[in-house]
Amino acid sequence: MASERPRFAFTVHATDGKAxxxxxxxxxxTIRTPAFMPVGTAATVKAMRVEDVRAxxxxxxxxxxxxxxxxxxxxxxxxxxxxxxxxxxxxxxxxDSGGYQVMSxxxxxxxxxxxxxxxSHIDGSKHMLSPERSMEIQRLLGSxxxxxxxxxxxxxxxxxxxxxxxxxxxxxAKRSRDAFDAGGEHATDSALFGIQQGALxxxxxxxxxxxxxxIGFDGYAIGGLAVGEGQEAMFGVLDYAPGQLPDNAPRYLMxxxxxDDLVGAVExxxxxxxxxxxxxxxxxxQAFTWNGPINLRNARHAEDSGPLDERCTxxxxxxxxxxxxxxLQKSGEMLGAMxxxxxxxxxxxxxxxxxxxxxxxxxxxxxxxxxxxxxxATR
Numbered sequence: 102m103a104s105e106r107p108r109f110a111f112t113v114h115a116t117d118g119k120a121x122x123x124x125x126x127x128x129x130x131t132i133r134t135p136a137f138m139p140v141g142t143a144a145t146v147k148a149m150r151v152e153d154v155r156a157x158x159x160x161x162x163x164x165x166x167x168x169x170x171x172x173x174x175x176x177x178x179x180x181x182x183x184x185x186x187x188x189x190x191x192x193x194x195x196x197d198s199g200g201y202q203v204m205s206x207x208x209x210x211x212x213x214x215x216x217x218x219x220x221s222h223i224d225g226s227k228h229m230l231s232p233e234r235s236m237e238i239q240r241l242l243g244s245x246x247x248x249x250x251x252x253x254x255x256x257x258x259x260x261x262x263x264x265x266x267x268x269x270x271x272x273x274a275k276r277s278r279d280a281f282d283a284g285g286e287h288a289t290d291s292a293l294f295g296i297q298q299g300a301l302x303x304x305x306x307x308x309x310x311x312x313x314x315x316i317g318f319d320g321y322a323i324g325g326l327a328v329g330e331g332q333e334a335m336f337g338v339l340d341y342a343p344g345q346l347p348d349n350a351p352r353y354l355m356x357x358x359x360x361d362d363l364v365g366a367v368e369x370x371x372x373x374x375x376x377x378x379x380x381x382x383x384x385x386x387q388a389f390t391w392n393g394p395i396n397l398r399n400a401r402h403a404e405d406s407g408p409l410d411e412r413c414t415x416x417x418x419x420x421x422x423x424x425x426x427x428x429l430q431k432s433g434e435m436l437g438a439m440x441x442x443x444x445x446x447x448x449x450x451x452x453x454x455x456x457x458x459x460x461x462x463x464x465x466x467x468x469x470x471x472x473x474x475x476x477x478a479t480r
Contacts, residue, residue, distance in 0.1 A: 106130075109292040109319045111351050117465040119343070119370040122457045125320075125351060127245055128290055129185070130192045132160040134351060135367045135456055137449045138195060138375040143168050144178075144188040147380045148435075148442040151190045157415070157443070158450030161246075162190060163375045166238050167199040170228070171221050175241040183243030195246035195375070197355070198235045198277070200253055200270075200296070200324070212252065214269070232276035240287040247293050248322065249277035256300040256330040267298040267305050271312040278316050292319035294353060300325050301334055303341055310345035321346040322353040323371070327362075336365055343370035360389055360452055361476055364469050367456050379449050383442030386430040390448065393476050397441065402427040415447030 106128050113123040125132040139146045139154055142165040146154050154162060164184055169175060181187050184194055199217075210219035216231030235250040251270040254263050274295050281293045295318035299305030313321060323342050326335045335357070343352045353373035354366050363374055379389065386397040390410040395402075397409075405423040417426075417440045429437030452472075459468035 108290060111320070111349065115461045115463075117460045117463050118368070120367050120456070120460045120465045121370065121372065122460040123372070127193050127292070129245055130160060132193060132373075133453075133457060134372040135363075135453055136160060136373050137363065137453050138163045138373065139446055139449075140165075140375055140377045140380065141188070141190075141194075142377075143172070144184060146446075148384060148439045149380070149446065151188060153443060154190075154446065155192070157447040158454065159446065161193040161195060164194055164196045164242065164244070165199075166196050166235060166242070166248075167230070169196075169242060170199070170230070170238050171223055175238040179241040179243070183241075185243055193245040194243075195294075196239045196242055196244035196248065198239070198248040198250040198296075199230050200235075200248070200251040214272075216250070216273075232273045233280040236277055236280035236284060240284045243287070245291050246320070247281060247291055249274045249281075249293060249295050249318070251296045251298060251324060253298070253325050253328065254300060255328055256325065256334070258300070260302060260305075263298075263300045263302065264305055267309050270296065270298045271309060274313060275316050278318070294318055294320040294322050296322040296324040296355070297342065297346065298325045301330060301338055303338075306338070306342050307345055310342075314347060318350070320351040320353060320373075322355050324355050326354065327356040327358055327376075332359075332362060332365070335362070336369065339366055339369040339371065360449070361473060363449075363452065364456065364472055367460075368465070368469055379445035380442050383445045384438040386437070386441065388426075388441050388448075389445050391472075391475055393478065397423065397426050397430045397437075399427075409441075409444055410448065413444065413448055413451065415444050415451075417441070417444040417447070 107126050110126040113121050115122050123134050139159050139162050141162045178184055178187050185191055210217050216229055218229050220227055232250040239247045250273045252266045254266040282288055295313040297309045299309045346352050351372040354371045357374050358376050388395050388397055388409055391412045402423040407423055408418040409423055410418050459465040
């Protein structure tokens with residue numbers, strides 16, 4: 102780790118409308134923004150070696166606090182040198198707090214002011230996850246960007262329930278801040294992000310943003326979206342939510358998304374993203390291209406000797422035909438999942454670089470319109 106690098110420094114190099122490009126400088130390296138973080142839930146980006154993830158252009162990846170806590174265990178990872186050493190990734194890692202699982206595993210948990218008591222989906226064992234325990238786990242993992250612990254309610258819940266959840270998340274945010282600051286050396290080497298909640302309600306989001314500003318964080322996430330509300334509703338929130346957060350800190354939209362989601366969110370001022378979609382889709386035969394997503398299991402690809410995407414520079418597109426990828430997918434071969442995942446992650450990083458370039462050149466609106474014209478043309 103280079104000691105001369107700052108703990109955390111965010112710089113905006115250029116803006117175009119609300120869109121902005123810059124970089125986050127950290128001990129383990131620089132993250133170019135807008136940034137897409139491949140998801141490495143269980144200390145691996147599925148179907149990829151870490152050197153191949155880096156080769157796609159990724160500056161940072163994401164790990165999952167809940168899953169790593171259960172298996173192999175945060176204490177074990179710490180004894181083995183931390184998450185970076187364990188998985189052999191030497192650049193920044195962001196770990197989510199486990200808050201999403203508070204929602205997604207609602208049938209297995211009991212929610213109180215203290216935190217969340219739940220049964221493991223693996224073996225049924227009981228666990229308690231609180232703001233303090235979440236900070237401890239992320240410290241043991243050696244996370245570079247730590248997320249505060251929160252609750253993420255579904256957007257279709259009653260407003261009173263969403264308000265109570267948001268207020269609980271803000272109390273947990275303060276406890277997360279206090280526990281993080283008490284973490285010794287880890288607190289001086291890593292960063293802490295707060296998470297705005299409030300579902301689709303503008304006034305609740307404003308209150309959440311104000312509470313987070315008062316506590317103070319290195320970066321700010323927009324949580325509670327991409328949970329079934331649809332793109333139009335999500336963009337409706339993003340029309341105002343990024344502007345409620347500090348201009349001098351990165352804004353991270355959690356769990357998003359499809360390529361056209363990313364373009365629309367950058368257009369509205371978002372700097373960071375993560376999503377399982379490129380890896381999950383790669384395992385299921387869906388490839389993302391500049392002309393829209395394609396299903397490689399479709400028979401029309403069976404004798405297509407052309408590349409997956411003529412504009413893509415990844416090794417999969419350089420070496421293999423659609424016909425071969427179709428064959429691998431239909432045969433259930435592991436290589437099919439590996440090659441399409443490599444392409445999808447490469448495409449996402451190429452998209453992020455194209456957006457960074459467009460913002461720097463002052464032509465982001467033209468780029469976004471051209472991208473949507475080509476990407477959505479077949480829908």
